Amino acid sequence: MDIEEKTRQFPNILITGTPGTGKSTHAQLLAEQSSVPLRHINVGELVKEKGLHEGYDEEWQAYTVDEDKLLDELEPVASEGGIILDWHTCDVFPERWIDLVVVLRCDHTQLWDRLEKRNYPLKKIQENNEAEIMQTILDEARESYSQEIVIELKSETTEDLESNVERLVQWVKAWRRDHGCNDEG
Numbered sequence: 278m279d280i281e282e283k284t285r286q287f288p289n290i291l292i293t294g295t296p297g298t299g300k301s302t303h304a305q306l307l308a309e310q311s312s313v314p315l316r317h318i319n320v321g322e323l324v325k326e327k328g329l330h331e332g333y334d335e336e337w338q339a340y341t342v343d344e345d346k347l348l349d350e351l352e353p354v355a356s357e358g359g360i361i362l363d364w365h366t367c368d369v370f371p372e373r374w375i376d377l378v379v380v381l382r383c384d385h386t387q388l389w390d391r392l393e394k395r396n397y398p399l400k401k402i403q404e405n406n407e408a409e410i411m412q413t414i415l416d417e418a419r420e421s422y423s424q425e426i427v428i429e430l431k432s433e434t435t436e437d438l439e440s441n442v443e444r445l446v447q448w449v450k451a452w453r454r455d456h457g458c459n460d461e462g
């Protein structure tokens with residue numbers, strides 16, 4: 278455990294998964310329902326807002342992220358703790374920042390419908406659909422972080438969403454207890 282980790286009062290959670298699996302929906306609800314303040318950071322939006330990219334890729338309709346700039350931008354808030362990082366890329370963050378990695382999963386036909394509703398180009402829908410079938414992001418998460426902090430959660434129904442968020446709310450409380458933080462005061 279390094280010094281930075283010891284001084285954090287709030288955990289950092291990474292919510293990842295193929296686009297459309299429900300990251301933003303989960304992150305937003307968790308930030309609302311948590312009994313301690315957690316800040317939802319939609320990394321894709323942050324990249325766009327702060328210009329943390331090397332331009333827009335028309336073919337993929339996505340920004341090419343400048344990872345160094347992104348990490349510099351996030352370092353102070355990550356060190357402070359209490360952030361929910363919401364992004365489909367999970368292998369760029371330093372391990373010391375992250376206390377829990379949540380990988381959301383969704384049946385691929387359902388995912389296809391969700392992405393179609395977003396008017397993604399067919400190529401992008403196919404690519405993401407295939408990534409979900411191949412569990413690409415789950416594998417990346419398991420390769421990038423220690424096994425004990427990576428959890429896979431199903432995100433297909435509203436019931437899934439509610440029970441996942443409740444579980445995460447409880448996890449945050451337990452993390453704080455384990456780290457000697459007093460939630461009463």
Ligand SMILES: Nc1ncnc2c1ncn2[C@@H]1O[C@H](COP(=O)(O)OP(=O)(O)O)[C@@H](O)[C@H]1O
Binds near residue numbers: 299300391433
């Ligand atoms: N567990 C779920 N049950 C029902 N609909 C969901 C669930 N998770 C996400 N959705 C829906 O799927 C769409 C994509 O969700 P979103 O949170 O934007 O995904 P992501 O941030 O992973 O791209 C939204 O319309 C959202 O309402």
